[in-house]
Amino acid sequence: MARCVIAEAEAVLDKEFPVLDKGFVRLVDYLGGDARVVQAARVSYGEGTKTCREDAGLIDYLLRNRHTTPFEQVVLTYHIKLPLFVARQWLRHRTARVNEISGRYSVMGDAFYLPDPGDIALQSPDNKQGRAAEALDAEAAEAVRASLAAGQRRAYQDYTDLLAQGLARELARINMPLSLYTELYWQIDLHNLFHFLELRLDPHAQREIRRYAGALLALARKVAPRCCESFARHCLGGRTFSQDELAELRRRLGLGGAEASPLSGKDLERFEEKLTENRGY
Numbered sequence: 620m621a622r623c624v625i626a627e628a629e630a631v632l633d634k635e636f637p638v639l640d641k642g643f644v645r646l647v648d649y650l651g652g653d654a655r656v657v658q659a660a661r662v663s664y665g666e667g668t669k670t671c672r673e674d675a676g677l678i679d680y681l682l683r684n685r686h687t688t689p690f691e692q693v694v695l696t697y698h699i700k701l702p703l704f705v706a707r708q709w710l711r712h713r714t715a716r717v718n719e720i721s722g723r724y725s726v727m728g729d730a731f732y733l734p735d736p737g738d739i740a741l742q743s744p745d746n747k748q749g750r751a752a753e754a755l756d757a758e759a760a761e762a763v764r765a766s767l768a769a770g771q772r773r774a775y776q777d778y779t780d781l782l783a784q785g786l787a788r789e790l791a792r793i794n795m796p797l798s799l800y801t802e803l804y805w806q807i808d809l810h811n812l813f814h815f816l817e818l819r820l821d822p823h824a825q826r827e828i829r830r831y832a833g834a835l836l837a838l839a840r841k842v843a844p845r846c847c848e849s850f851a852r853h854c855l856g857g858r859t860f861s862q863d864e865l866a867e868l869r870r871r872l873g874l875g876g877a878e879a880s881p882l883s884g885k886d887l888e889r890f891e892e893k894l895t896e897n898r899g900y
């Protein structure tokens with residue numbers, strides 16, 4: 620099968636999509652698309668042997684039943700400008716290839732994140748890791764912004780003063796705040812991108828990284844629209860149930876007892892016997 624060239628993706632290549640006050644996301648390259656996922660799943664079929672509707676159904680089936688390897692055939696490369704505190708959260712996802720600008724080699728730019736007044740809030744009373752839903756009033760929010768901006772200006776002035784004295788760049792940078800913008804190239808396959816997005820589009824994720832995740836998904840839709848539609852329907856909009864929850868749901872629907880788990884009844888007893896005997900299967 621020839622390389623996938625997708626007109627919608629080509630139209631947005633290398634274009635900056637603004638995120639936050641000074642950040643952006645760019646799609647700089649891609650490999651594959653919906654057709655590549657379908658082709659990988661149907662290795663014995665040639666292109667065009669199935670209808671678009673059947674292809675969409677297959678993608679739905681793969682995603683819903685966690686047959687993830689065909690989605691790994693699609694690879695996207697992004698160029699991202701983001702604050703350091705967002706990057707530190709971002710890089711907890713270790714299933715991508717990353718190159719970040721280095722403050723040892725380069726002089727860091729004078730770009731710092733200042734949250735919009737509507738994004739400034741007190742600590743949430745019931746969420747230890749997040750802010751309250753209600754923003755501060757306008758006057759209080761502007762006072763916070765002024766305080767943050769003053770600290771950023773001082774830090775950058777200290778940084779440039781140390782550089783002027785000839786101090787090594789790797790030392791001059793160490794007092795720079797987490798609001799400093801950095802840049803990175805981030806390459807990831809579609810399966811692992813979906814995992815990233817499922818976590819970082821969740822309402823419990825920090826607001827700033829959610830906005831970057833939204834931009835990533837919008838660009839991924841240009842490359843693999845059917846895959847992204849299926850992801851939105853089954854992962855973002857869907858829910859899973861525990862065994863107990865499923866049993867209760869079946870009871871309320873009048874469907875009888877819960878279906879057997881993969882390891883239950885006789886199988887579970889046998890497994891426990893083997894474990895006790897310090898043997899395996």
